Amino acid sequence: MSLAVILGSCCGSKEEKCANGQAEPAKADSCPVAKFGKVDTASMNVEILPAMAYPKGSPVDKWGKLKVAPNEKGVRSLCDQNGKPVQLRGFSSHGMQWSGVANITEENMKALRNEWNCNIFRLAVYVDEEGGYAYNPTHRSRYVENVVKWCAENGMYCLIDWHTLTPGNPQDAKYRNRPETGIDLAADFFTYCSRRFQNQKHVLYEVCNEPNGVDFENDKFGGSKWPDYNKPRITWNDFIKPYCEDMLKIIRSNDKDIVVICGTPHWSQRTNDVIGNEPADENGKVYDNLMYTFHFYAASHNDGRHDETAVKFWDVDFMKYFAKGDSAKSVPCILSSLPVFVTEWGTTDASGWTNFRPDLADMWLDIFNGKNDGGQKVSWCNWSFSAEGGACAALKWNDGNMITMDKKILTESGKYIYDRLRSAKD
Numbered sequence: 001m002s003l004a005v006i007l008g009s010c011c012g013s014k015e016e017k018c019a020n021g022q023a024e025p026a027k028a029d030s031c032p033v034a035k036f037g038k039v040d041t042a043s044m045n046v047e048i049l050p051a052m053a054y055p056k057g058s059p060v061d062k063w064g065k066l067k068v069a070p071n072e073k074g075v076r077s078l079c080d081q082n083g084k085p086v087q088l089r090g091f092s093s094h095g096m097q098w099s100g101v102a103n104i105t106e107e108n109m110k111a112l113r114n115e116w117n118c119n120i121f122r123l124a125v126y127v128d129e130e131g132g133y134a135y136n137p138t139h140r141s142r143y144v145e146n147v148v149k150w151c152a153e154n155g156m157y158c159l160i161d162w163h164t165l166t167p168g169n170p171q172d173a174k175y176r177n178r179p180e181t182g183i184d185l186a187a188d189f190f191t192y193c194s195r196r197f198q199n200q201k202h203v204l205y206e207v208c209n210e211p212n213g214v215d216f217e218n219d220k221f222g223g224s225k226w227p228d229y230n231k232p233r234i235t236w237n238d239f240i241k242p243y244c245e246d247m248l249k250i251i252r253s254n255d256k257d258i259v260v261i262c263g264t265p266h267w268s269q270r271t272n273d274v275i276g277n278e279p280a281d282e283n284g285k286v287y288d289n290l291m292y293t294f295h296f297y298a299a300s301h302n303d304g305r306h307d308e309t310a311v312k313f314w315d316v317d318f319m320k321y322f323a324k325g326d327s328a329k330s331v332p333c334i335l336s337s338l339p340v341f342v343t344e345w346g347t348t349d350a351s352g353w354t355n356f357r358p359d360l361a362d363m364w365l366d367i368f369n370g371k372n373d374g375g376q377k378v379s380w381c382n383w384s385f386s387a388e389g390g391a392c393a394a395l396k397w398n399d400g401n402m403i404t405m406d407k408k409i410l411t412e413s414g415k416y417i418y419d420r421l422r423s424a425k426d
């Protein structure tokens with residue numbers, strides 16, 4: 001199926017032209033989807049991999065293809081194939097184009113399952129950053145596919161993360177209509193992956209990491225290049241939701257019930273913007289098996305304390321929003337209202353470099369273990385399984401190629417996550 005057909009609502013007499021993924025995009029005013037680029041026919045026709053096998057007794061063997069279903073309080077939560085709530089816990093990779101990728105080996109994936117007790121691994125596919133996917137699309141057939149296979153071999157779930165970050169708008173032409181090729185990289189990537197991996201029970205998709213309104217290049221928005229938490233520039237309604245709906249049409253046309261996770265405004269911190277306004281198909285039916293993400297870095301996003309961190313962040317009581325809601329701020333309890341997956345979090349401040357705060361991380365993990373009004377168990381991936389990016393990285397610099405569980409190679413954060421993963425109970 002061509003991109004324009006999947007994206008739908010195209011354009012009467014111009015249908016032939018718009019419906020052909022290989023045609024030049026028509027002018028924006030003649031076709032509502034024309035501002036987006038093309039999908040490569042090679043992606044549309046990629047060979048579908050046969051279903052992979054999972055070791056007996058492993059998480060994927062026990063839980064099967066995940067879905068979103070009500071928990072005992074009637075709150076939508078991540079569940080196994082039989083509708084029993086499950087909690088996934090594990091790591092996110094660092095950018096696979098940097099040396100962080102050095103740690104992602106067959107051996108280490110085995111260790112993450114057998115020694116660290118991870119049941120998920122998130123692969124961060126940076127796009128337009130130096131050396132990212134835009135500059136090397138073979139990443140999908142090399143790293144992505146290897147990680148999908150290695151996760152299966154160990155019976156772990158695999159979250160494929162389209163790691164949009166700079167630019168912060170997932171609808172930016174750098175993602176949706178590359179000037180040099182006219183390719184809609186996001187649509188092309190999800191066309192390829194949802195077809196290639198359509199038989200795999202252990203795959204999940206995160207369609208955009210951390211939408212944000214930073215404009216490093218020319219500050220189109222005027223004033224500060226840093227957006228205000230209270231006034232997100234890349235809003236849920238105008239930018240992120242329509243983008244998620246585009247990707248859902250593509251993904252669900254190949255894989256009708258796979259769990260898909262949507263990014264949320266302001267670096268995936270305004271999860272509450274989604275309440276009552278969830279992505280829907282062309283008939284207005286809200287998609288099933290959708291989750292929404294919240295990202296936090298413990299020293300920056302917590303109960304609103306400001307005093308102890310070098311960098312001053314927001315005085316938002318995120319913990320209250322998620323666990324109970326805050327009527328004074330008109331925020332209902334988020335974990336009673338939406339199925340949430342914390343696809344990325346760090347033990348430090350949001351730079352990733354400083355302020356390791358296990359005490360604040362503990363408070364968050366208590367909430368995720370069920371201490372919230374929705375009784376929702378929240379799945380998470382820690383940033384990052386890497387020696388890159390400062391104090392939040394799990395491994396020490398130059399010792400990244402972990403081959404044994406010698407704790408000498410772990411940072412303070414790595415030791416903390418190791419203990420939390422090992423002591424976690426299903």
Ligand code: IDC
Nearest residue numbers: 129165209210267297344350351352388389
């Ligand atoms: C950081 C990396 C850093 C890299 C940068 C790119 O650690 O090496 O140069 O991205 O801009 C996020 C992002 C994640 C960040 C991480 C730490 O999703 O990509 O990684 N962070 O800053 N959101 C909040 C923090």
